[in-house]
Ligand code: ADP
């Protein structure tokens with residue numbers, strides 16, 4: 001990894017920060033980036049800030065020895081951007097705090113940065129600061145992303161109403177075993193396109209599994225319920241592969257596996273039809289169910305039977 005502009009690799013904390021600083025651009029909202037005690041950001045007129053943090057730990061969210069530092073950097077930024085997408089926001093800046101294992105700390109930090117950089121560039125996110133520590137423990141990385149609301153405002157979890165349709169932006173399940181969880185594709189452009197096309201009543205990104213994350217929308221929307229159509233849920237090929245290994249059904253994986261980072265969106269039923277007939281690019285849309293007033297989450301089978309979706313296990317769905 002030689003750099004024609006800087007052939008000498010950084011050796012300590014300050015030359016590492018300098019190395020990162022020289023790779024960090026300054027965009028629209030950044031008045032002052034890396035190098036002082038704080039960054040200075042100027043919000044766009046009339047926008048509100050969105051702020052989100054996610055921390056990833058070796059052995060829990062990734063395996064550094066197996067996945068490598070670039071994957072860690074990509075995932076750590078990607079999951080934060082997915083939260084901005086879930087509010088239909090525009091990400092503008094990120095700060096990155098790392099606890100690096102002492103052995104190879106600088107090379108690790110460079111690898112992490114190289115993994116983050118393409119995502120940051122693609123979505124116009126300035127790296128405006130962070131904190132760099134080394135210790136005898138495992139790698140921990142915490143990223144905070146700041147975003148702005150658009151003129152249409154943020155989309156919350158709390159706006160679902162009975163009769164609304166539930167849609168998702170892509171196939172679900174099996175991302176952990178396949179390794180897809182390391183390459184989250186934040187649905188930022190999709191969220192903005194959907195938000196432009198129709199009023200979005202509620203939205204969440206699917207990080208814990210469709211059943212669980214839809215549950216958050218139901219709860220935040222005042223204790224509503226929902227019916228999901230078993231046949232309508234888009235199942236990722238990874239879920240099918242994993243089911244061959246563990247015997248759980250692909251549908252079980254699609255409902256309960258986490259880290260797909262697709263969006264679950266709640267809209268008026270006529271707007272769902274509109275979106276299905278003419279998906280606003282680059283979004284893809286699958287209509288998976290309906291919100292109802294009566295609390296509880298149900299799965300409707302092909303023959304019309306309703307089965308309670310139990311967050312603790314899906315063995316009863318196997319038959
Ligand atoms: P302070 O001691 O005032 O907190 P630091 O010496 O920790 O400052 O950091 C110096 C500058 O480098 C700050 O602007 C900080 O935000 C930035 N910085 C430190 N670590 C990182 C990192 N891993 N990525 C990006 N910026 C960083």
Ligand code: MG
Pocket residue numbers: 036037
């Ligand atoms: Mg300071």
